[in-house]
Amino acid sequence: MxxxxxxxxxxxxxxxxxxxxxxxxxxxxxxxxxxxxxxxxxxxxxxxxxxxxxxxxxxxxxxxxxxxxxxxxxxxxxxxxxxxxxxxxxxxxxxxxxxxxxxxxxxxxxxxxxxxxxxxxxxxxxxxxxxxxxxxxxxxxxxxxxxxxxxxxxxxAVDPLAALLTAAEQLGSAVRLSELAVQHARTREQFGRPIGAFQAVQHLCADLLVRAETARAAVYAAAVTGDPGDIAAARLLADEAAVRGARDCLQVHGGMGFTWEADVHLHLKRAWVRAQRKGDVTESEELLAAGLLA
Missing domain, CATH: 1.10.540.10 (Acyl-CoA dehydrogenase/oxidase, N-terminal domain)
Known part of the structure; x- marks a missing residue:
């Protein structure tokens, strides 16, 4: 494929x-x-x-x-x-x-x-x-x-296309959060060095990228197959990539990430709201479990 x-x-x-x-x-x-x-x-x-x-x-x-x-x-x-x-x-x-x-x-x-x-x-x-x-x-x-x-x-009732498009929105947030974290890690300096030089920050940025790219593969594959199980899996991965990605991006930004002027918290709040739509974690897990049992 x-x-x-x-x-x-x-x-x-x-x-x-x-x-x-x-x-x-x-x-x-x-x-x-x-x-x-x-x-x-x-x-x-x-x-x-x-x-x-x-x-x-x-x-x-x-x-x-x-x-x-x-x-x-x-x-x-x-x-x-x-x-x-x-x-x-x-x-x-x-x-x-x-x-x-x-x-x-x-x-x-x-x-x-x-x-x-x-x-x-x-x-x-x-x-x-x-x-x-x-x-x-x-x-x-x-x-x-x-x-x-x-x-x-x-x-x-869960509309598979609605769940898939929600996963796509979550994916977009996850990708943008990865970009914001890397951009900040390259430009923000502490102790005379960009914070991206510190291993702990590098790990956070790497985790952001891995989750976003894993979600991208799942969402794109579900878009091709249209299979409800694939869509449920994509929704789970995309929700996680957006919510955990926002939290990790906030961690990279430190205190300024929580301020109203920063955009990171807006992605986190939107990710929370999207994650409550039908086809959420519980419903997607139940669908996948039913498929496995069948």
């Missing part, structure tokens, strides 16, 4: 990164942090115009006509940039909800007991959000509501 990216896939990945660097640079990220709960509709429409939400929609239906691997590459870049908004829900709704594919309609989804970006959404799918109660989200870039009486079937 071939896992090397094709030239078109590499160009797609580069194109999404360039788009996000232009439309959602660090200044826009910090502005979004300072205005929690406000979704940038102009940015959302720009994503729609670029085909972000319609990547897997057939060309006959007005989409781009690509597959899961290409969607994973795009969502990896979104995770790397900490792009806010109900990206997965809107992507999955393209073709079923009018305006979702081109970014004119923002779609939120009931995910078990939680709904992300409920107040900003034009349409809510996959459950009833009536009476949902706002929660104080640990992530300033992801407003949350709790559904008071979720449907029992909704609690159990």
């Amino acid at each position: 071939r896992f090397q990216l094709s030239e078109d896939q590499r160009e797609l990945k580069k194109g999404v990164r360039r788009l996000l660097e232009r439309r959602f640079p660090r200044e826009a990220l910090r502005a979004a942090v300072d205005a929690p709960g406000r979704l940038d509709r102009e940015l959302w429409r720009a994503l729609g115009a670029a085909g972000f939400f319609a990547l897997t929609l057939p060309e006959a239906a007005g989409g781009v006509g690509l597959g899961r691997p290409e969607a994973v590459l795009a969502f990896e870049e979104a995770g790397r940039a900490l792009l806010p908004g109900p990206l997965v829900a809107t992507h999955l709704a393209a073709g079923a909800v009018a305006g979702a594919a081109d970014g004119e309609t923002v779609v939120a989804a009931v995910d078990g007991r939680l709904v992300e970006w409920l107040d900003a959404a034009d349409v809510v799918v996959q459950g009833d959000a009536t009476g949902a109660v706002p929660l104080r989200s640990v992530d300033p870039l992801t407003p949350l509501h709790r559904v008071p009486r979720p449907n029992a079937a909704d609690l159990l």
